[in-house]
Amino acid sequence: MATLIKNAQVLMDHQLVTNDILINDGHIQAIGHRLNEQYGAAEHVICADHHFVSPGLVDVHVHLRDPGQTAKETIATGTLAAAHGGFTTVGAMPNVDPVPDTPQKVAAMVAKNREEAHVHVAQYASITKGRTSEELVDFEGVKRAGAFAVSNDGSGVQTAGTMYQAMCGAAKAGLPLAAHVEDDSLYQGGVMNAGPVAERLGLPGINNVSEAAQVARDVMLAEASGVHYHVCHVSTAESIRVIRDAKRAGINVTCEASPHHLLLTDEDITMDNPMLKMNPPLRSPKDRAALVAGLLDGTIDIIATDHAPHTDAEKQGSMRTAAFGITGIETAFATMYTTFVKTRLMSLDRLIELMSTRPAQLFGLKAAGQLKVGAPADLTIIDLDHEYEIKAEQMLSKGHNSPFIGWHVYGDVLMTLVDGQVVYGKDQQK
Structure with missing residues (x-):
């Protein structure tokens, strides 16, 4: 018809x-x-x-919580929310239960997505078994089963040796590796950005180096392995500097920024408010300025939401105990358009490139992000x-x-x- x-x-x-x-x-x-x-x-x-x-928007970083955490979200509700936000293709992160860490589990997830989703779902496999171990997945096997990329999102790969071997395996299989960059030894149990605001509120802080140190490590490993290395939800000025230098050196590194890191800072946290608790946290105005500069000069390749739904109960109380994460897929286009395009900091076609065309290109989603005859x-x-x-x-x-x-x-x-x-x-x- x-x-x-x-x-x-x-x-x-x-x-x-x-x-x-x-x-x-x-x-x-x-x-x-x-x-x-x-x-x-x-x-x-x-x-x-x-x-x-517009060509349908493409978000390569969402948490659908299904299976295993369906009180927070399901494939059906998450992808309907995506459609409400204008997205027609999303990349589903693997922090579900069971973790898609074998070809069989990935194939089952691909089939479940196809049956229950309202939009196209590209499925991540994890980098390591269980997503937090040191044992690598079968990269070629998970690709054959339908994975479009690998990630341990929610957890940083802690040892350089494991990350290097993972990058070599992913490169051989032709899979992008999307990294949650966080050194646990530097993280120290923080709940918001380390700095004057955290000190005033009496909350433990997360310092910038816990992210930037892994980015610096990983770009060297990416150069040695030849993998397409993608930095998830970059949030600090130091990370932007390392990524910009790596791109200039010809290393195959890309990165994403989330709307909340481009629009808000830790100074927006005026009280102990779990609705502003996320990982990585809202950073300082200096960091936000560096992100905006990176977005405008092309250091940041794409916008991705890190859509992370939780139940109301999980986001109540104190930032010390509430869950990390915010939803974003229903508000991303409007908040970015209002802040950047309406104010003429960015053109509309550039925003569509960042939120549709470019993410599809970077992750090999050949049918997505196009408005042309035959598409x-x-x-x-x-x-x-x-x-x-x-x-x-x-x-x-x-x-x-x-x-x-x-x-x-x-x-x-x-x-x-x-x-x-x-x-x-x-x-x-x-």
Whole structure:
């Protein structure tokens, strides 16, 4: 059945232009004007009403919590939340139970994702057995089973020898290795960024070097192994400096930043507030400035949310005992668009590159992040002009642990299509 999206604003040669988009058999058949004269009348017509139609957003860092932690999120709820945020492809981290650390477990996860998800799910395998051990997975086996990359996200690989052997194995298998960078010997049980704010609140701090030291170690190992080394949720000025220098040296290193690290600092923590507890933590204004500079100069390759839903009970009480992590997939585009594009710090096409095109390219997701004839009809219709308030009751994730609740933003997702089928429609949620 053919679907025609009429009066869409699409990016062409860095400009928004009005076009119609014809979808057939799940793919984009044509882009242009008066398509019905050439192709005949479509059975289904969607009026975009001159709103922006983007290639579906791509988030390579989400936690779907399924199996094993389904009180927090499920594949179904997490991917519906992704569609609400405009995402049509997500990368599911392996910190679930059981950990996808064998070809058989990865294959089972791939099948479960395919059956239960509302959007495309690319599945990570872990780097090591159980995600926290020193025993490496079968890299070639997990790739054959469907893994698109490997990560121990939530835990840093603690020994250089294990990381080097992992990088060699991942490189041989052709798998990107996405690293949660955290040296446990330097971490010292902190719950927020080390510095004056932590001291004033009487909370234990996490210092910058616990992240940057592993980044510095790993870029040398990446150079020696030839792996595509990807730094997850970079948060410190020192890490940005090391990554920038590594790129200049020709090392195959990429990195992501999460919206919360680009938008907030530890100075936003005015009290013991678990809604602002995450790992890595919100850093200093100096670190945020370095991240923004890295985003604007290309040191930071992509934006990824680190969507980490928790139950309400897990995010209550003190930062000392509450769980690390916030949700982000439903608020990422709007908060980034409002802060960077509306203020003209960044162009719209650059934001789409960071949140769609480039993550798909970096991780070999060949069908994602495109709006062109022949590509899958993974599309998002966004109202760029309407200001709205982010409200917990409008979120489709099980987790409402977001510091952005109450923010007034632009960039309201009206509809998301996956393979030409509507998987989220704002009017359908009323």
